[in-house]
Amino acid sequence: MAATRKKQLECDVLFEHQDLLALTLAHPQPRKQPQSRTLKDGTRLTLIDSGILAIEPLRPGDSDIVLSCGVHGNETAPIELVNDLVNAIISGELVCRQRLLVQLGNTEAMVKGTRGVQENMNRLFSGAHARGESNPEKARAALLEQTVRDFYNQSGRKRFHYDLHTAIRDSQREKFAVYPYRPGRAWSIEQIRFLAGCGVETILLSHSPTTTYSYYSSNEFGADAFTVELGKVYPFGQNEMSRFEACRKQLSRLIAAQPLEYPPLAQSVVFDVCQVVNKHHEGFRFSFDDAQANFSEYPPGTLLAQDGDTEVRVGAVAESIVFPNAKVALGQRALLTVVPTAIDDRFE
Numbered sequence: 001m002a003a004t005r006k007k008q009l010e011c012d013v014l015f016e017h018q019d020l021l022a023l024t025l026a027h028p029q030p031r032k033q034p035q036s037r038t039l040k041d042g043t044r045l046t047l048i049d050s051g052i053l054a055i056e057p058l059r060p061g062d063s064d065i066v067l068s069c070g071v072h073g074n075e076t077a078p079i080e081l082v083n084d085l086v087n088a089i090i091s092g093e094l095v096c097r098q099r100l101l102v103q104l105g106n107t108e109a110m111v112k113g114t115r116g117v118q119e120n121m122n123r124l125f126s127g128a129h130a131r132g133e134s135n136p137e138k139a140r141a142a143l144l145e146q147t148v149r150d151f152y153n154q155s156g157r158k159r160f161h162y163d164l165h166t167a168i169r170d171s172q173r174e175k176f177a178v179y180p181y182r183p184g185r186a187w188s189i190e191q192i193r194f195l196a197g198c199g200v201e202t203i204l205l206s207h208s209p210t211t212t213y214s215y216y217s218s219n220e221f222g223a224d225a226f227t228v229e230l231g232k233v234y235p236f237g238q239n240e241m242s243r244f245e246a247c248r249k250q251l252s253r254l255i256a257a258q259p260l261e262y263p264p265l266a267q268s269v270v271f272d273v274c275q276v277v278n279k280h281h282e283g284f285r286f287s288f289d290d291a292q293a294n295f296s297e298y299p300p301g302t303l304l305a306q307d308g309d310t311e312v313r314v315g316a317v318a319e320s321i322v323f324p325n326a327k328v329a330l331g332q333r334a335l336l337t338v339v340p341t342a343i344d345d346r347f348e
């Protein structure tokens with residue numbers, strides 16, 4: 001009885017204080033039962049679990065939209081951005097006209113202000129959470145997957161998943177998105193232009209399967225899904241939110257089924273992922289400075305990293321580095337390299 005009262009209270013608190021993030025940080029642990037409330041216009045809000053909220057209008061448009069953030073707990077700007085959108089919906093300031101699933105990903109890491117607690121949650125999708133001994137992060141990744149699976153329960157609807165992140169280091173291109181490998185499906189020009197309308201004008205085309213969240217939704221449900229890097233990591237309250245205004249406005253338009261901003265395609269720059277460098281030895285080290293910015297370019301033949309006896313070198317054309325991190329766990333990705341590419345017949 002007492003437990004039931006507490007659950008109801010949590011959902012009522014969300015309605016009363018209109019702050020999903022505050023509620024989530026106060027109660028980051030798994031909940032037992034979903035709780036629903038209805039807005040004045042009939043839109044149904046279901047708090048499925050801590051930080052996981054489904055928003056379903058009475059007569060939704062043609063799209064099922066997943067917005068996830070905080071899969072890395074210290075990447076706070078996207079969490080604050082998504083929280084603003086949710087709270088605007090609860091207060092009635094923003095009318096939600098599409099089915100929307102919001103997920104604040106790694107709630108325990110958010111409380112701690114860390115990227116992860118035991119491991120990198122963005123390597124636990126597509127079932128990777130089921131390998132090895134269980135832990136709270138694996139359980140959470142399984143729950144996130146399941147709620148997406150439940151959410152995409154109707155065929156014939158458009159499916160979108162924007163998994164919002166911020167990067168650890170400076171970047172020569174502040175905002176960029178990783179477009180997951182999608183064999184047999186053309187890259188979408190409309191999506192590239194949609195992202196440019198979010199201020200994300202750099203796109204990296206991935207050419208191999210991964211265990212990231214965006215690949216999961218893309219691969220299993222045919223969603224237009226992306227890992228979107230919106231800037232650099234800062235603690236809660238220290239983000240310059242004006243830098244995310246274009247993204248906030250575009251996502252608001254998407255949610256409200258308003259006309260979207262589609263800048264000309266020429267505004268976007270597209271790269272192919274060239275090398276995916278996984279770390280195999282504890283002594284893995286880069287030959288460049290640790291603080292080197294994303295998209296720094298190196299000429300052909302440059303030694304980038306040493307991993308045991310293996311040298312990682314730039315190939316026959318110049319390559320730029322993205323996400324270098326020598327501290328990742330063994331077997332995980334320590335670096336991507338990318339090369340500029342044309343928008344050609346692989347796109348439609």
Ligand SMILES: O=C(O)CCC(=O)N[C@@H](CCC(=O)O)C(=O)O
Nearest residue numbers: 122165167168169178212227323
């Ligand atoms: O800045 C960094 O080094 C990491 C930023 C980050 O979290 N990036 C994602 C990209 C996922 C993808 O490749 O789709 C990650 O590494 O999980």
Ligand SMILES: [Zn+2]
Nearest residue numbers: 072075165166
């Ligand atoms: Zn991240």
